[in-house]
Amino acid sequence: MSDAATTTVSTPRAGGAPRERQVSEFTALTRTVQEAGLMRRRYGYYWTRFVLLTGLLAGLGTAMVLVGASWWQLLIAAALAVVLGQVMFLGHDAAHRQIFASGRWNDWASLVIANLYAGMSYGWWQHKHSRHHAKPNQVGADPDIKTGALVFSTEDLPKARTGVIGWVTQRQGWLFFPMLLLEGLNLHVSGVRTIFGRGEVKRRPIEIAFVTLRLGGYLALVFWLMPVGMALAFLGVQLGLFGLYMGAVFAPNHKGMPIVPKDARIDFLRRQVLMSRNVRGGRFVESFTGGLNFQVEHHLFPNMARPHLRRVQPIVREFCEARGIRYTETTLLQSYGIVIRYLNRVGLAARDPFQCPITAEYRSAR
Structure with a gap:
């Protein structure tokens, strides 16, 4: 059970059906x-960020050309990872x-920013992320807790978790952040497989054109400017740090x-609040996380x-x-500790990660 899994929900009050x-x-x-x-648009804010990020990408590209075949390029790669995260x-x-x-x-903004600027598939990400927002942390519904390299439920532990895979699973909490160094590559590969695959993609020709131009042009520039080993x-530095950055934020x-299990029935307000955690830390953390430190509010008003x-x-x-609805906040470092301990407990076959008061209350609710 997670550190935050002691969440409690107030007893329904009198007056009207619970739902x-x-x-x-x-x-x-x-x-x-x-x-x-607070629902009004902020055009000035977003146009400013778009122009600023475009300028930073152009500046880093210029720096790559000026630096040439030098190991100082690795500093540019690290800076590029952070800018692409933003x-x-x-x-x-x-x-x-x-x-x-x-x-x-x-x-169109998403296509330009995600596909053309970052080389990732907007269609793939939107489909996956929309399902996460609909039912966060619900087994069988939230793709972010689907068993893969990591296991989020002890129910999935018997599935070929032996040998090297079993060893990794038992230590998955400690290995979580090192494994994120591969997430940048995984994000690009998943997007490419989607847009070139047989599944439905809304604007497939545009996504293919933008991603091909971005990834092809980027690789051509890197290998033109640097020897193969340096390239x-x-x-490796850019993709590794980019994946680490994305994982450290999300x-x-x-x-x-x-x-919560598949059969849980939870109203929208409690579903979004009880399954989300905010991260304190002021303007620096807000900037570092792109505002996603306010995760509760983002899930309520996406x-x-x-x-x-x-x-x-x-x-x-x-x-x-x-209303007695638990509202969870912690610091960034404390949240990392919670994540590591939780994953380790699941990896070690914790008795029951679903032992949480909300599951009993909502399992049979209608």
Whole structure:
């Protein structure tokens, strides 16, 4: 069981059916947020970030050309990993319809930012991420807890977890961050497999064109400027740090929070609050995480502009506290400790990661 899996839910109050009352609770919260003007667009903020990130990418590309065949290129690779992480946060906001009122404009912004700037598939990421938002930390529904290199449920432990794989699984908490060094490569490969595969992709020709241009041009530039060994080291540093950065930002949000079974029935408000964790740390952490440190608020209002998440947080926290809904916050380092301990416990076949009060309450709810 995770450090945060002791989440409690208040006993339903009298007056109205539980589901009707829960729907009206979120409606009341939404009305308060709208009246505070926190759902309005922030065009100036997002255009500024787009121009700034475009300039940084252009500057790093120029620096690569000027530095040439020098090991100083590895510093540029590290800086590029961080800038591309910020680019993906901007693409994340566009995919959530946070930037423009027009869905078409947001789609094109996502295609340009994710596919052309970062070399990743917007369609692949949107499909996966949308399912995560719909049912975070729910077995069989949230792809972010699907068994793969990591195991998030003891129910999956008997599946060929022997030998080297079993050894890794038993230590998966300690190995989690080193394994993230491969996540950057995995993200690119998953996107390429999707857009060149047989599954449905909304704008396949555009995605293929943008990703091919970005990845092909990038690789051509790197191998043109540097000897093969140096080029491979450059790509290793950039992809490794990019994957580590993405994982270090996304892992604290839900890993180690309650995991609920397939048959759980939870209203939207509690589903999003109880399965999410905020990360404290001020403006630095907010910038480092692209605003995703306000994970509770982001899950409740996924199309809210990033700058408003900080302002809506006290409203949401007070609303939850008044209704006895546990609102989880921690520091970035503490969240990493929670993630490591939780993964180690699952890897060591913890008795029951589902031993959480919310599962009993909602398992049979209708």
